[in-house]
Amino acid sequence: MDYKLLMNTAMLAGKLMLENGAETYRVEDTMHHILKTSHLEVVEILVVLTGITASISGEEVAPVTLIQGIEKRGTNLSVIEQVNQISRRYCGAEIELIDAYEELKRVESVPYPPLLAFFIPLVVAVGFTISFGGSLYDVLATLIVGLLLSSVMAGAKVIGIDGLILDIATSFGVGLMAVVMKKVMGEAINLDTVVIGSIMPLVPGVAITNAVRDTLQGDYISGCARILEAFLKAAAIALGVGVAFAIFGNGMTGGIL
Template sequence: MDYKLLLDTAVMAGEILLESGAETWRVEDTMLRMLRMSGLKTADVLALTTGFVVTLDDPSMDSMTVMRSVESRATDLNRIHAVNQLSRDFCEGNIDLDALFHRVRDIYRAKSEIKKNLIAMMATTAGFAIMFGAGFYEVLASALAGFISGIGVYGGKKAGMQSFLVNCIGSFLLAVTSILCVHYLPGTMDLNVIIIASIMPLVPGVAITNAVYDTLHGDYISGAARMLEAFVTAAAIAIGVGLGMLLLRPLVR
């Protein structure tokens, strides 16, 4: 077996999982399962929320250690599922190492499609508005606010901004859009419903869930870090919405 290729494949898989919002215990477990297929004496992985260290070692070879830092994180359950399924197929012998490497690399290189993301933002915000009992124009305003917020978030990420600023920008834009829709669209609309429905895609629910999972699995550092990350994200959303409402205070009714 090509141990260098196996290590590179496991490293790519770990990066994908961390960037996609996977729990640290899942990252360690997935990488370890791949690495143990080598049959070498030592296969260790230490994963944190911002990166990981992985080592392959055996008396018959020189030790190989790789460290990766992961700066950007989002939530992409589809990528997590794809990597998990590939690792299962590899461990069960359904695919060989070369096929595993190329398929993981394809996932690693794939770029998110902005059109699909924006449509998903609109559908999500509109769906939450319906769930909250909103009327037609409120649903329309929520979808529009989600669309504008999605553009802001995408632009901030493309510009390399920190996640705190990205969430501030996204929540600020949705607040401004919501207020303008309430003021200019016909009919009586509830601004609170529109804003609450619009911020749902930004709410760090997955981060909080992962923090609990990591803590229960004994990863206390990662659990605490994710909980702090969720708090900072929530604070950014609150600041952005507050600034938007403050800016258009005369229009708020």
């Protein structure tokens, strides 16, 4: 068996999964199943949020060790699903090692149609506004604020802005537009309901869920790192809205911007 190719295959699978939102224990489990097909005595894997270390060795096989840094992270369940399918097929002897490696190199995210991607945040915002007891006017205001949110997110994707800067910019836009709608519609809308509903598409729900799951699995380093990441994202959202209110807050009490 080509142990170097096996290690590269397992490392590529782990990298794709970790970059696209998989929990660290799931990454370790997938890589472990791939590397165990070597039938070597020693298979060691360590996965943290920012890197992967793996090593295999045996009595007559020199150790093979790889380290892979993870520089970007996001959420794309389609990539995780594709990697899992390839891993299962290889471990089930349905495909050869070289075929598994080549298929992993061809794994790509499945993009949503641009129009659908534009309206998803809008639908989420309106749905949460309704669930929080918003009135018809609250929903109307959320539609307008949500259109701004979707426009900013679509524009940021085109020019390549992401991370905390995007969170601050989008939440600032949400806060500013909500204040404008309060000024225009007055007491007909509940500003709190509109703002809370509008920022829900930005809330790091997946990061929080993965942080809890990693912690419960005993991966405390990754769990704490994910909790910190989610906290920073939530703080950036709060900062953006807070700055908008601090600068243009007179609009909430009937003043002008």
